[in-house]
Amino acid sequence: xxxxxxxxxxxxxxxxxxxxxxxxxxxxxxxxxxxxxxxxxxxxxxxxxxxxxxxxxxxxxxxxxxxxxxxxxxxxxxxxxxxxxxxxxxxxxxxxxxxxxxxxxxxxxxxxxxxxx
Amino acid sequence: xxxxxxxxxxxxxxxxxxxxxxxxxxxxxxxxxxxxxxxxxxxxxxxxxxxxxxxxxxxxxxxxxxxxxxxxxxxxxxxxxxxxxxxxxxxxxxxxxxxxxxxxxxxxxx
Numbered sequence: 463x464x465x466x467x468x469x470x471x472x473x474x475x476x477x478x479x480x481x482x483x484x485x486x487x488x489x490x491x492x493x494x495x496x497x498x499x500x501x502x503x504x505x506x507x508x509x510x511x512x513x514x515x516x517x518x519x520x521x522x523x524x525x526x527x528x529x530x531x532x533x534x535x536x537x538x539x540x541x542x543x544x545x546x547x548x549x550x551x552x553x554x555x556x557x558x559x560x561x562x563x564x565x566x567x568x569x570x571x572x573x574x575x576x577x578x579x
Numbered sequence: 580x581x582x583x584x585x586x587x588x589x590x591x592x593x594x595x596x597x598x599x600x601x602x603x604x605x606x607x608x609x610x611x612x613x614x615x616x617x618x619x620x621x622x623x624x625x626x627x628x629x630x631x632x633x634x635x636x637x638x639x640x641x642x643x644x645x646x647x648x649x650x651x652x653x654x655x656x657x658x659x660x661x662x663x664x665x666x667x668x669x670x671x672x673x674x675x676x677x678x679x680x681x682x683x684x685x686x687x688x689x
Binding site for chain 2: 497499506507508509511512521522523524557559562564565566567569570571572
């Protein structure tokens, strides 16, 4: 079945970077955009951007431009999201999700990133 | 960052109908379709409604969606205890060149 399996929880110090992976299975990896969404404790969903696995093209909202980088490795059907210059405000659960024509129908289980000194 | 506005909470007794609004602008809801997501505590969001009013297979027909102009609504009829969750709307925003989510609505079953 279609699955997105994310990497495990991370603890980082302020100023560091974190990279979260999202391994896809059960479908043609190149055929669907992958997006990243995060949720801080007790807060709502926040959009981080997307990657086209076929071309590697990315779109990031202005809020995260310069700080987020999305990449992919088509040989292992895996997408990555790297966030740099971390602060405590970046503590959140990070989700990858597959877009099915304007819809996020498939989600990973989430990766908790904790930023603490 | 959220540019779609939802009421923070909504509630009803079992069997009642609850409606959640999602207010946007011409650059998002005014031009693009809306989808709705249900999030139970500690879990990833789950697709509830897509393309304004379409239910994926497996979603009960108690859930319905609509959109008009720059606003959208999610209705839950025959409210059940398992409907207690957070609900989010989402749409593409042409100005921001990215998706935007609603502020979220917590539904309680009294």
